[in-house]
Amino acid sequence: MAIQVTLIESTANPIRALYMAYRVCYSALTPQQVLDRIEDERISQETMEEFVSARLKTGHTSPLEQVWFEFGIAGVSRAFSHQFVRHRIGISFEQQSQRYVTYKDGTFPYTVPATVERAGLAGDMHALFDQAGTLYQRMVEAGVPAEDARFLLPNATNTNFKIAVNFLELLHLCDQRLCIRAQWEFRKVTALMRAEVLRKVPALGRYLQPKCGEKRLGYCDEEYDAWKACPLGRKRPHRSELFQLYDSYRKGELEDLGAAEFAVIEEQRVEGAAT
Numbered sequence: 001m002a003i004q005v006t007l008i009e010s011t012a013n014p015i016r017a018l019y020m021a022y023r024v025c026y027s028a029l030t031p032q033q034v035l036d037r038i039e040d041e042r043i044s045q046e047t048m049e050e051f052v053s054a055r056l057k058t059g060h061t062s063p064l065e066q067v068w069f070e071f072g073i074a075g076v077s078r079a080f081s082h083q084f085v086r087h088r089i090g091i092s093f094e095q096q097s098q099r100y101v102t103y104k105d106g107t108f109p110y111t112v113p114a115t116v117e118r119a120g121l122a123g124d125m126h127a128l129f130d131q132a133g134t135l136y137q138r139m140v141e142a143g144v145p146a147e148d149a150r151f152l153l154p155n156a157t158n159t160n161f162k163i164a165v166n167f168l169e170l171l172h173l174c175d176q177r178l179c180i181r182a183q184w185e186f187r188k189v190t191a192l193m194r195a196e197v198l199r200k201v202p203a204l205g206r207y208l209q210p211k212c213g214e215k216r217l218g219y220c221d222e223e224y225d226a227w228k229a230c231p232l233g234r235k236r237p238h239r240s241e242l243f244q245l246y247d248s249y250r251k252g253e254l255e256d257l258g259a260a261e262f263a264v265i266e267e268q269r270v271e272g273a274a275t
């Protein structure tokens with residue numbers, strides 16, 4: 001089956017929750033007084049969004065832990081799930097069990113990567129998994145419990161999740177897993193999570209980017225060769241280039257702006273003034 005990602009639930013009013021969390025830090029008002037001002041509309045939604053947006057540019061990140069998102073994720077492989085559950089802070093997982101769920105009729109759902117299809121080897125994969133399914137069924141019929149029969153099953157076997165993740169960890173997850181260096185299936189799941197948040201809470205969804213995004217680091221911190229090979233590398237500088245540039249600036253090596261540049265500036269100013 002195709003991968004499915006659904007945003008099931010989230011903090012009821014994430015912007016208000018973040019505004020309250022940040023405002024309480026920086027205000028002489030009590031939380032109740034801040035809440036009163038929100039409820040009688042002395043503080044508007046727009047004001048809250050602007051305030052939160054400014055805070056998101058800072059290193060004050062602990063308030064982001066106070067907003068939660070709950071997702072249902074289906075049709076992912078166990079190859080993906082091994083990677084997913086390595087995230088351990090600010091995220092909670094429930095995953096379909098291979099102990100309590102017994103596959104029926106010698107079949108189990110699985111994913112065939114597009115690269116295998118393109119290599120013309122999908123048929124061989126299906127044939128092997130058919131055999132595995134048949135043996136699995138024989139084991140179950142012989143009384144082998146599902147928790148042991150599953151030893152036959154491949155990484156390709158599909159699984160489902162219900163997860164809860166806070167906004168700070170979701171940002172981190174997107175930093176790592178929207179990066180081209182992450183595995184394609186993880187990129188796909190993370191992109192679908194981003195799309196769900198963007199749809200339901202656009203003011204927060206737009207912050208979900210790979211770490212080189214303009215709302216995150218703004219540059220690539222991966223290996224230089226990986227950056228050179230990355231399609232986003234045309235739009236984002238590599239960290240080493242920024243340091244080189246800064247070094248040149250500190251050493252006074254940056255080329256002076258000359259008469260030619262000033263001519264261009266003047267030309268554009270005049271053109272701008274005429275329109």
Ligand SMILES: Cc1cc2nc3c(=O)[nH]c(=O)nc-3n(C[C@H](O)[C@H](O)[C@H](O)COP(=O)(O)OP(=O)(O)OC[C@H]3O[C@@H](n4cnc5c(N)ncnc54)[C@H](O)[C@@H]3O)c2cc1C
Pocket residue numbers: 086087088089090169172173176177181182183
């Ligand atoms: C491209 C890529 C390749 C990878 N390859 C491999 C691989 O070959 N082998 C492998 O084993 N793993 C691999 N990983 C997994 C990786 O090592 C992490 O386990 C995984 O990405 C989870 O991220 P995290 O550690 O940031 O955990 P998260 O739970 O997402 O942690 C969030 C943040 O909390 C902080 N944090 C979490 N735990 C602690 C702690 N105990 N102490 C202090 N601070 C903490 C850190 O700042 C951390 O970044 C890979 C990941 C990526 C993205």
